[in-house]
Amino acid sequence: MLQAIKYDQGHLEILDQLQLPFVEKYIPIQNCEDGWEAIKSMKVRGAPAIAIVAMLALSSELFALKAAGKIPSASSEAQQYISEKLAYLVTSRPTAVNLSDAARKLEAITTESAAQAGASGQDVVAAFIRAAEEMLGKDLEDNQQIGHNGAKWIMENAAKGSPNVAVLTHCNTGSLATSGYGTALGVVRSLSSQNVLRHAYCTETRPYNQGSRLTAFELVHDKIPATLVTDSMAASLLADAKAGVSAIVVGADRVAANGDTANKIGTYGLAVLAKHHGVKFLVAAPLTTIDLATKSGDDIVIEQRPSIEVTSIKGPRQQDANNSSISLETVLTAAPGINVWNPAFDITPAALIDGVITEKGVVEKGSDGQFQMSTLFNDSA
Numbered sequence: 001m002l003q004a005i006k007y008d009q010g011h012l013e014i015l016d017q018l019q020l021p022f023v024e025k026y027i028p029i030q031n032c033e034d035g036w037e038a039i040k041s042m043k044v045r046g047a048p049a050i051a052i053v054a055m056l057a058l059s060s061e062l063f064a065l066k067a068a069g070k071i072p073s074a075s076s077e078a079q080q081y082i083s084e085k086l087a088y089l090v091t092s093r094p095t096a097v098n099l100s101d102a103a104r105k106l107e108a109i110t111t112e113s114a115a116q117a118g119a120s121g122q123d124v125v126a127a128f129i130r131a132a133e134e135m136l137g138k139d140l141e142d143n144q145q146i147g148h149n150g151a152k153w154i155m156e157n158a159a160k161g162s163p164n165v166a167v168l169t170h171c172n173t174g175s176l177a178t179s180g181y182g183t184a185l186g187v188v189r190s191l192s193s194q195n196v197l198r199h200a201y202c203t204e205t206r207p208y209n210q211g212s213r214l215t216a217f218e219l220v221h222d223k224i225p226a227t228l229v230t231d232s233m234a235a236s237l238l239a240d241a242k243a244g245v246s247a248i249v250v251g252a253d254r255v256a257a258n259g260d261t262a263n264k265i266g267t268y269g270l271a272v273l274a275k276h277h278g279v280k281f282l283v284a285a286p287l288t289t290i291d292l293a294t295k296s297g298d299d300i301v302i303e304q305r306p307s308i309e310v311t312s313i314k315g316p317r318q319q320d321a322n323n324s325s326i327s328l329e330t331v332l333t334a335a336p337g338i339n340v341w342n343p344a345f346d347i348t349p350a351a352l353i354d355g356v357i358t359e360k361g362v363v364e365k366g367s368d369g370q371f372q373m374s375t376l377f378n379d380s381a
């Protein structure tokens, strides 16, 4: 399986996703500044992955402090150090809740550790590192369960009596956006492993091209039957009876308490198309992406990204495509001087979503036509 993140006892590396799929290069993340820059520049991206990389970047920094004998002896000082670093890391990208959720949870763990009678600075640091390292394995487990739950729901509610289905996905929500397996792409993987996937379609996902560069890379790597389409082809694809797409499954960066969902720009348009064509529209996300503190999509901050991401594109020259030492070039693709709007995400209203696939099951709207995302957090859930 492709690995976006490699970590072992304070040694963190990430696959530089700005160079994929043409160059596979791991780069070291030694401290919080490295982590912040990698997330901001989107060398690593994907709601779960950025949370995990941020927390492990701080772990790596703490390992280095420990090796240098510089961990504060007082638990309160160690807790203060961690708190300040978490406050810095969450400023890297605002929309995905996973990052701030992880920071809040791990800050609570270190605060509790520091409050223990006789706790030392080393104890507080050890508590943080343990919690950060646990995120990697937990995310992978959650994704495999999401894949199972999503595949089951699709075969029960979207197969239309067929022994296999065609699904469309947007952006990248696979091993390159998480600690492994993926969320929406995890559902595609589960359908494929259960031999009930006729075909997967992935959108290019302009302007960062998570679909053509990352999802296509994962689907080819896993030998899953798939076709790349441009974002503008989605409507015609859904109208094409031969393709027979019966479900669209996407990821999420933040699901509000009422089910409104922030996800990669272009998701909202796909949900409108799904409604028009009678295609099921599903959001796949772990509970770490569900944000009960955000009441609706109106309250979600949408990250605006630099114009250059729209007015240029990066890749190897055609004649170099098969060279072992590929060098990537950036070429301009828009008229100089034109204004650019580049929101990284949009909001899909809950009314257009048929189900939210989580590791605890698929949440559907009640008889009142509303999602109650809080039910996921009840003990009985």
Ligand SMILES: CSC[C@H]1O[C@H](OP(=O)(O)O)[C@H](O)[C@@H]1O
Pocket (backbone or CB within 6 Å): 045, 046, 047, 048, 170, 171, 172, 173, 174, 177, 178, 183, 184, 210, 250, 251, 252, 253, 263, 264, 265, 344
């Ligand atoms: C499981 S990834 C969730 C989410 O994150 C991606 O955004 P980005 O590539 O900008 O980090 C995309 O919206 C995915 O659906």
